[in-house]
Amino acid sequence: MSNRLVPWIKNFPLTSNEIDIEKYYQWMQLGTTSLAKLFEPIKDVITFSLLPNSILATYAMGELDLKDLLIFSVILTILIGFTVLLAFSKSKPSKGIYYPFSFYEKWIVSLSAIVNRQSYITFLIRNDIRTTYFSHRFPILLGPLSFWIQLGIFTSFIQVFEPVDKMYHFILAFYFFFFVFFYVFTMFLGLNGMFSMDSVGKHIILHLLSKKNAWSIFLYKFRLFLITTLPLFIVCDILFMIINQVPLNISIIVGISHLLFYFLLTIIIFLPSVISPHYNFLNIEQLEDYPDQKAVRNLIRYLTVGIFIPCLMLPIALLMSDFISISQYLHINAIGITVLFLILSGSLVTIIKHKLVRLKCLDDFSL
Numbered sequence: 001m002s003n004r005l006v007p008w009i010k011n012f013p014l015t016s017n018e019i020d021i022e023k024y025y026q027w028m029q030l031g032t033t034s035l036a037k038l039f040e041p042i043k044d045v046i047t048f049s050l051l052p053n054s055i056l057a058t059y060a061m062g063e064l065d066l067k068d069l070l071i072f073s074v075i076l077t078i079l080i081g082f083t084v085l086l087a088f089s090k091s092k093p094s095k096g097i098y099y100p101f102s103f104y105e106k107w108i109v110s111l112s113a114i115v116n117r118q119s120y121i122t123f124l125i126r127n128d129i130r131t132t133y134f135s136h137r138f139p140i141l142l143g144p145l146s147f148w149i150q151l152g153i154f155t156s157f158i159q160v161f162e163p164v165d166k167m168y169h170f171i172l173a174f175y176f177f178f179f180v181f182f183y184v185f186t187m188f189l190g191l192n193g194m195f196s197m198d199s200v201g202k203h204i205i206l207h208l209l210s211k212k213n214a215w216s217i218f219l220y221k222f223r224l225f226l227i228t229t230l231p232l233f234i235v236c237d238i239l240f241m242i243i244n245q246v247p248l249n250i251s252i253i254v255g256i257s258h259l260l261f262y263f264l265l266t267i268i269i270f271l272p273s274v275i276s277p278h279y280n281f282l283n284i285e286q287l288e289d290y291p292d293q294k295a296v297r298n299l300i301r302y303l304t305v306g307i308f309i310p311c312l313m314l315p316i317a318l319l320m321s322d323f324i325s326i327s328q329y330l331h332i333n334a335i336g337i338t339v340l341f342l343i344l345s346g347s348l349v350t351i352i353k354h355k356l357v358r359l360k361c362l363d364d365f366s367l
Contacts, residue, residue, distance in 0.1 A: 101138070105129050111227040124220060133193050133284055140190035143232055147183050151236060154179065158244050166320055169329060173316040175240075176254060177261070177309045180233075184265040185301065187229045193284040195225045197270060198277035201284070214359035218274065218352060225266055233262065253334045260341035267348045268304065272296040274352055312337065 055072055108129065109122050128134060154175040161168035193199050197218050200207070207217055237258055241251040272293040281287060315336075319329040 101129055101135070108224075108227060111231075112223065121220060125224065128194050128224065131194075131284075134191070137191055137194075140187060141228060141232070143236075144183075144186045144190065146186060147236075150175075150179055150182065151240065155240065155244060163247050163250065164326070166326070169326060170316055170320060172246075172250070172254065173313055176258065177312055180258060180261050181265060181304060181309065183233060184229075184262060184269060188225065188266075188269045189288075191228075193287050195221055195228075196287055197221050197273040198279050198281075199273075199284060199287060201279055201281060204279055214356035215353055218270065218356055222266065222270065226263075230262065233258075250330065253330060257333060257338055257341070260338060260345070264341050264345045264348075265304075267345060267352070268300055270352075271300060274355065 052072075055069065058068070105126060109125055112121060112125055154171060158168060158171045158175070161171070163169075188195055197214075199221070200217055204214075204217065207213075237255060240246075241254070246254070273287075275296055276290070276292040278287065278290050278293070287293070315324070315329050315332045318324045319326065324332070
């Protein structure tokens with residue numbers, strides 16, 4: 001849809017002082033034509049002669065074709081017969097409990113084993129995946145709807161421009177920052193009861209009995225989030241670069257910076273459960289409703305979208321204002337922003353570790 005509309009949007013007849021009314025009128029007419037072409041496939045489906053609405057419409061106008069009526073009647077009879085057959089058929093007793101995530105579980109365990117081969121980590125992963133909570137919310141791992149919509153919009157917009165255009169890098173900057181932000185936050189909040197640090201609940205006693213502290217819980221949840229959500233993001237990132245034929249040097253810069261920004265945002269989104277954990281919940285759904293965590297989460301979201309990301313986009317603002325060239329802009333992204341992400345990630349991890357390594361006794365937790 002965006003691919004059809006972007007060329008029309010690009011040709012908006014705006015001048016520095018005024019708009020030529022005639023050109024504006026022609027532009028509106030072109031937009032109307034573009035929208036009409038966009039919905040032509042839907043029109044063809046709606047007006048298909050064998051649909052019930054088409055049969056009733058032709059009957060009301062006295063133009064009903066007996067052949068269409070006969071075909072429709074046969075199809076309707078078959079559907080009714082199939083429905084009756086299903087309703088009265090006897091189901092065979094199940095041989096056992098069907099578990100749909102066996103392959104996914106093995107895959108996640110295999111990825112986790114690359115980083116940590118301890119058997120108790122495998123036990124924790126299987127325990128998290130085999131919950132009713134996960135089975136009800138599993139579709140979020142296929143990517144939220146906003147993720148796919150943004151991917152389509154950014155793809156359609158960037159294909160209009162070339163790497164030598166400033167608008168090309170402007171669109172790529174929005175893809176670089178906002179695309180990662182919304183994906184990380186949506187995926188984490190969609191499975192907050194699985195990824196948040198305090199989602200272990202009173203099972204934290206098992207961690208303490210195995211000579212572990214709160215830092216080990218953070219590491220487990222952090223790695224679980226990455227191995228569960230990062231593969232889809234990497235695949236879509238690679239496809240985005242290939243489909244849009246992004247130059248190799250720009251693809252490498254965006255790919256590496258994307259991963260570093262992904263790690264940084266993942267650390268940031270864990271902060272509510274680190275700052276104000278609730279291990280004593282009765283129902284895991286409660287983790288989404290604690291006011292103190294909500295306040296911290298909202299503050300993080302507003303600071304990230306309202307201050308942090310706009311500051312990160314200052315180089316693209318300088319590029320659009322002709323203060324720097326495209327090559328200088330790419331160097332700033334390749335070196336400056338990469339170093340910034342490494343410093344911020346390292347600082348946050350150090351602060352979190354300093355806070356959590358001291359929590360190793362049952363008295364340190366509110367249970």
